[in-house]
Amino acid sequence: MFSKKPTGRNVGPKKVEQPAKGANAKLPVIRPARRAAFGDITNATKDQSIKDGKKKIIADPLKPKTRSNIPVSKEQQAAHIVLKKEKEGKVKHLHDPALLNESEQIISSQESNASERREEEFSFIEGDELNASTAAGERSLLSFDEENKDDVFHVSVYAQDIFDYYKRRERMFRIPPYIGTKQCHITxxxxxxxxxxxxxxxxxxxxxxxxxxxxxxxxxxxxxxxxxxxxxxxxxxxxxxxxxxxxxxxxxxxxxxxxxxxxxxxxxxxxxxxxxxxxxxVDFDLGIPISYRFLRRYAKVARLSMETLTLARYILELSLMEYDLITEFDSMIAAAALYIAMRMRSEGAWEGDVVKTSGYELDQIKPLVPKLNAMLHGVKESKLQTVFCKYSHIVFHEVAKIKPLKTSDLL
The missing domain is CATH 1.10.472.10 (Cyclin-like)
Incomplete structure (x- = not known):
């Protein structure tokens, strides 16, 4: 269907010929295509500041800000009122009650606006799920997080809260079936x-x-x-x-x-x-919870080997091609893929910390297991072999060559 496969990171280099100058002629030099600074990242290839013959003045972010264009906070405004009135002789000292009340009103209004923004940010959370999540300092950590508490790269104190937040946020990005409804020409x-x-x-x-x-x-x-x-x-x-x-x-x-x-x-x-x-x-919102991140978290907490994690990654990557799975939550697909990998390699059990970190009991992920297992059994008959060939390599422990189990053996 598609015409060209990529050949590597540096695709399509330009060949630059050096002019020949007698005996000192140089051989042709191969170098990558030139790129303007940040041109491909910002897509700023055209001057958008000129419109209708008038040039729009755009502030230079590197230019030092003058006194007139420095943003002033509400607290600074309140303090300025106090100092100004003191200079005018309207108050005797900075602790005048009337003046303090005026400052407090400004600050309290700012705090109320901030609380409204916080409520809007979490408006997608239904029920009392937010209240059910206890503060990180008040609840006991999972054993994996407790062991890595001193490692700043694990952020163990907040790790579970982060993934609980990801799981709540999934609702914002749930995808409805679109083939046959929104898309009539795509199968x-x-x-x-x-x-x-x-x-x-x-x-x-x-x-x-x-x-x-x-x-x-x-x-x-x-x-x-x-x-x-x-x-x-x-x-x-x-x-x-x-x-x-x-x-x-x-x-x-x-x-x-x-x-x-x-x-x-x-x-x-x-x-x-x-x-x-x-x-x-997508409203410029790219902070989408994806199944791959959930899978790594679950495997770490369950203390599984790299081979089992790689097998789960293989199952999860195959699931990307399954249209029937787009309506499922990513966190649940990751849990089902990991459960199948654990059973195929006879490593670990779906209990304890892995249930706590995922939030899914075995009965909740069982409906997905037959779908993923049927996908595993049919992969060799499929014409789309990229994922299978990729995970058949020794770098990925050749996990694609592991014979899948019967669905009855998994459940």
């Missing part, structure tokens, strides 16, 4: 082909796995809200990977890399337009 098979190609991009560009999962999520969210022609499906997937790369990678690929791997079917302007459209439709 589940077309979507699977696109995701299979995105896995190739992630592998050849050497991107983080988080980038792949976020890109698939962005693609599904966009298609659930906007009707997409099948001719633009590859453009949408490429733009989603580029956005996810900016969010997760230290050095994202260039736009030219994506236009090259699409065989120049789309030019730079089309690519930037699609990027803008995707960001608008």
């Amino acid at each position: 589940a098979n077309m979507r699977a082909i696109l995701v299979n190609w995105l896995v190739e991009l992630q592998e050849n560009f050497e991107l983080n796995h988080e980038t792949l999962y976020l890109a698939v999520k962005l693609t599904d969210m966009y298609m659930s809200r906007v009707r997409v022609d099948k001719e633009l499906l590859q453009l949408l997937g490429s733009a989603a990977v580029f956005i996810a790369s900016k969010f997760d990678e230290r050095c994202p690929p260039l736009i030219e890399d994506f236009t090259y791997i699409c065989d120049n079917l789309f030019d730079r302007n089309q690519f930037i337009e699609m990027e803008m459209e995707v960001l608008k439709k």
Whole structure:
């Protein structure tokens, strides 16, 4: 369906010929295409400040701020009122009751506005789930977090609260079925082909796995809200990977890399337009909880081996191509994938801390187990073999070659 596969991180280098000068002629030099500073990251390729013949003045962020344009807080305004009235002789000292009341009113109004913003930020939480989450200092830590309490990189005191927050936030990004309703010309098979190609991009560009999962999520969210022609499906997937790369990678690929791997079917302007459209439709909110992050947390708390974690990652990555699973919560898919991997390798049990950190009892994840296991049994008959070949490599402990169990043995 798609015309070109990426060949590596530096895609499409330019060949620069050096002019020959007699006996001192130099050989041709191969170097990557030149890039303007931050041009590919900000997409600031055009001067947008000139409109209708008038140049808009844009403040220089590096220019020192003058006294007139420094933002003043409410507390500073209150203090200024006190000093001003003292100079005018209207008060005898800074502790005048009337003046203090005036200052307190300004500060209290500011605090009330802040509390309203906090309520709006958590407006997606239903019921008393927020109250059920106890403060980190008041509840006992999981044994894994307790052991790593002194390691600042584990942020053990807040780790469980962070993932509890992720789990509540999942509701904001739940995707409804869109094929046959919003999308009439795109089938589940077309979507699977696109995701299979995105896995190739992630592998050849050497991107983080988080980038792949976020890109698939962005693609599904966009298609659930906007009707997409099948001719633009590859453009949408490429733009989603580029956005996810900016969010997760230290050095994202260039736009030219994506236009090259699409065989120049789309030019730079089309690519930037699609990027803008995707960001608008997701309201520029890229903090989407993804199943890969949940899986790593569960495996750490359960103290599983790298082989078992990698097998769970293989199952989870295969699930990205399954359209029937897009309506499920990412945290639950991660839990079901890990449970299957634990049973296949006869390592650990679904109890104790792994139940506490995931919030799912075995009965809650059982409905997903047959779906994921059927996917494992059918992978060899599928024409989409990128994930299978990837996890058949020794780097991934050849976990794709492990024979799956019968569903009856899992349940």
